[in-house]
Amino acid sequence: MKEINDLIQAMEELLKQALTDINQADSSDALKQIRVKYTGKKGSLNQFTRQMGQLSAEEKPQLGQAISHFQKDFNLAFAEASEAIQAEEMAQALAKEALDVTLPGKRRKYGTRHILTQTRQEIEDFFLGMGYQVIEGPEVELDAYNFERMNLPKDHPARDMQDTFYIDEEVLLRTHTSPVQARTLEIHDFSKGPLKMISPGKVFRRDDDDATHSHQFQQIEGLVVDQGITMADLSGTLLAFSKQMFGEETEIRLRPSYFPFTEPSVEVDVTCFKCHGQGCAMCKKSGWIEILGAGLVHPNVLRMSGIDPSIYSGFAFGLGIERVAMLRNNIDDIRHFYQNDIRFLQQYKGGAY
Numbered sequence: 023m024k025e026i027n028d029l030i031q032a033m034e035e036l037l038k039q040a041l042t043d044i045n046q047a048d049s050s051d052a053l054k055q056i057r058v059k060y061t062g063k064k065g066s067l068n069q070f071t072r073q074m075g076q077l078s079a080e081e082k083p084q085l086g087q088a089i090s091h092f093q094k095d096f097n098l099a100f101a102e103a104s105e106a107i108q109a110e111e112m113a114q115a116l117a118k119e120a121l122d123v124t125l126p127g128k129r130r131k132y133g134t135r136h137i138l139t140q141t142r143q144e145i146e147d148f149f150l151g152m153g154y155q156v157i158e159g160p161e162v163e164l165d166a167y168n169f170e171r172m173n174l175p176k177d178h179p180a181r182d183m184q185d186t187f188y189i190d191e192e193v194l195l196r197t198h199t200s201p202v203q204a205r206t207l208e209i210h211d212f213s214k215g216p217l218k219m220i221s222p223g224k225v226f227r228r229d230d231d232d233a234t235h236s237h238q239f240q241q242i243e244g245l246v247v248d249q250g251i252t253m254a255d256l257s258g259t260l261l262a263f264s265k266q267m268f269g270e271e272t273e274i275r276l277r278p279s280y281f282p283f284t285e286p287s288v289e290v291d292v293t294c295f296k297c298h299g300q301g302c303a304m305c306k307k308s309g310w311i312e313i314l315g316a317g318l319v320h321p322n323v324l325r326m327s328g329i330d331p332s333i334y335s336g337f338a339f340g341l342g343i344e345r346v347a348m349l350r351n352n353i354d355d356i357r358h359f360y361q362n363d364i365r366f367l368q369q370y371k372g373g374a375y
C-alpha cells in the first residue's frame with residue numbers, strides 16, 4: 023500500500039511542478055514544450071501510466087483516478103494559460119503593425135528629366151505647335167547622306183570642319199542632323215502638302231572636349247520646303263522661336279555665313295537676354311549671342327533628292343541643344359551635362375516626371 027501512496031504523492035508533486043511551469047510560461051512555444059515535457063509520449067506522466075501493469079486490482083483504480091485528476095488540472099491550467107498568452111501575443115503583434123497616422127510620411131525621391139531633355143522637348147513643343155513633324159534619323163550614318171547629299175562631295179574642304187568617327191570608308195557617326203534633310207526630302211510626297219519637319223538627335227565630331235565643345239552633343243535640324251519659301255519665312259520662324267525660348271523682347275540678327283548645303287547661309291544671333299543688347303560679359307560686350315546656323319536649302323541638295331529647285335525652295339536651320347541650354351540656364355561648362363552629378367542635375371527641377 024505504501025507504494026501506491028508514494029506514487030500518488032509523486033504525481034501530486036509532478037502536478038504542482040507542471041502548474042508552476044505553466045504559470046511561468048511566457049510564449050506559445052514555451053507552453054508547447056511544457057505539454058511535451060509532461061504529457062508527451064516520453065513525458066513524465068507516461069512514467070506513471072506505464073507502472074499500471076505492476077499494480078494490484080485495488081491499486082489500479084487509485085492510480086487511474088490520480089492520472090485523470092492530473093490530466094484534468096493540467097489541461098485546465100494549460101487552456102487558460104494558452105488563451106492568455108495568445109491574447110497577449112496578438113496584442114503585441116497588432117501594436118507592432120499599428121499605423122501611426124500622425125507620423126510624417128516618408129518622402130519619395132522623384133527624378134527629373136535631364137536639363138538637355140527638358141530643353142529638347144521645349145523646342146519640339148514649339149515647333150509641333152507650328153505644325154512641324156518630329157522625325158528622327160540614324161546616328162550611324164552613310165557618308166552619302168552625311169556629306170555627299172548635303173553638297174559636300176569627297177575631298178570638299180569643308181569636310182575638315184566636321185571630322186568624325188568612321189566605321190568604314192562609307193559608314194560613320196553623323197556629324198550633324200542635316201542628313202535627315204536628305205532622308206526626309208527623298209520620301210516626302212509634295213502632292214500632299216509642304217514639308218515641315220524638325221529632327222533632334224545626337225551627333226559626333228572629332229572635336230577636343232573643352233568648356234564649349236564636346237565630341238558628342240545634340241542638335242535639332244529644321245527644314246521647310248514648299249513653293250515660294252524665302253528668307254522672310256526663315257527669319258519670321260526664327261524670330262518667333264527666339265522669343266519663345268529667350269523672352270518676348272528678344273530680337274534676332276542674320277549675319278552672312280557659309281554652309282555647303284544652304285545658299286545663302288546665315289548665322290543667327292539673338293539679343294543678349296541678360297543685358298538686352300547693352301553689352302555685358304555674357305555677350306562679350308557685343309549685345310548679341312549666336313545661337314544657330316541656317317539658310318535657304320541649296321538647289322543641289324533639292325536636286326539630289328529628286329526635287330526640282332525651279333519649283334520648290336526651302337529653308338533649313340541647325341542648332342546645338344547644349345548651347346541653348348547653357349545660354350538659358352547660365353551654365354558655363356558643357357561637360358556638366360554629361361557627368362551625371364546629381365548636385366548639378368537637381369538644380370533643374372522643371373522637368374519632374
Ligand code: FA5
Nearest residue numbers: 198200229235236239281315316338339340341342345
Ligand atoms: C551645322 O552642324 C549645320 N549642320 C547647321 C545647319 C543646318 C546650318 C541647316 C544650315 C542649315 P555647325 O557646325 O555650326 O553647323 O553646328 C551647329 C551648332 O552645333 C553650333 O552652333 C553649336 O551650337 C553646336 N556645336 C557644334 N560643334 C559643337 C561641339 N563640338 N560641341 C557642342 N556643340 C557644338
